[in-house]
Amino acid sequence: MTRPVVLVGFVAAALGSSIKDFQPDGSVIFVEEPDVIRKRDARKTVAGSALVRELIEWEFHLPGKADEFYHVHHDLDPAAVVPLTEYATPFAARLAERYGLPGAGFGAAQILRDKAVLRLVSRAAGIANPASARVESPDQVREFMARHPGKTVLKPANRQASVGTQVLTDPAEAEQAWANCVVQDEGIFVPDRAMELKMLAESFVEGDEYSVEMLLRDGEPLFANVTGKRLFPGPRPIELAHIVPADISDELTATLTVETRRLTGAAGFRTGIVHCEWIVSDGVPYLVECAGRFAGDGIIELIQRAYPVELNRAYFSVMKDEPVADVLPRKAERGAAVRFLSIEPGLIEDVRGVEKASQSEGVFLCDVEVSAGDRFDGLRSSWDRVGDLMVTADSPAEASRLAEEAVALIEIDVRPDRGERESAAP
16 A cells, blocks of 8 residues: 555645645645634545545644654554644654654754744844844833834734734724734634734834745755745735746856755754745845745745646655655746735625636636635735636736736626725725
């Protein structure tokens, strides 16, 4: 029987991705929290997939659970342990260690999972970071703002998808911002039990935003891409678009790649993939955060189409300690982009133009997740975006332009709540 690959964190999209092109039927075991399995009806989803051998319920967010899993499933003999979600990374790293398999390393995974610890470690290694401090109350936020004039970012140290993150411009906003930010409900994506509240106040860095997606084996990079980012306007720093590769100079691409390699070295990251976010201000890359897992938001799909490269296959080969089949490209041949949609809060009355947008030049995916009769409560995190559209083109600039043209064809009529203005453009 084929040795299974253990995927930690249930991601339904993985069942329809290129994984099925190189993993045989019955070779995948998902591990997920019982509450998440129930809330997402994951058993029904995997029942229709020949790829999945088993779905194991396990409270992997909790300390010691990887070692417990290893002893309960000592004879599992997996070929690889792969984290698919942010919260899965420490468990997956520790489980890989117990089975003697390649992985990030438990220590590195813990550093990357806590933004305050990551600041401490990376700053000591000489990597540029914004001023930052743990805060436990609005008073401490105001004290931080008094010491560090200018805009402040209030954010959780241990969450994902921009959940609970807000930009403050005045100390008078601290009380309400704190109330907003500590509400970190991720619904069906997390277990029902409470997660520890860890908050940071950080100086806002003005500049262009990028991420670096880097595949490493034994600490050495095998592949790297730089993604350009744009954010929605407003106090919530939520991503509006990603462009692959970033339309920047070769020098800045090299600088961001080198800084990401320095960061993985500082954390002791060994084998796997990282998604490392940066803001470049006056030519200096400042670290935002770094995740020890695949990038979300469709970035991997954009990379695979723009270079092109079978990055999923290469990643799984590395995690299984197998040779990478092909030489991985150093430069993209084309451009690709994803553009997300949001609307004003209110009752959705009509959605038009989705089919027309999906047939626009370069578009290979167009998904709007709301329809007439739905209520939208506002954009508070990445989970709240109401749709996305992906395109490929001959260059990053062209991909970005085509994405904007296609999105402009989508009209969503909203009846505003409490007198808020009507919006018909995403």
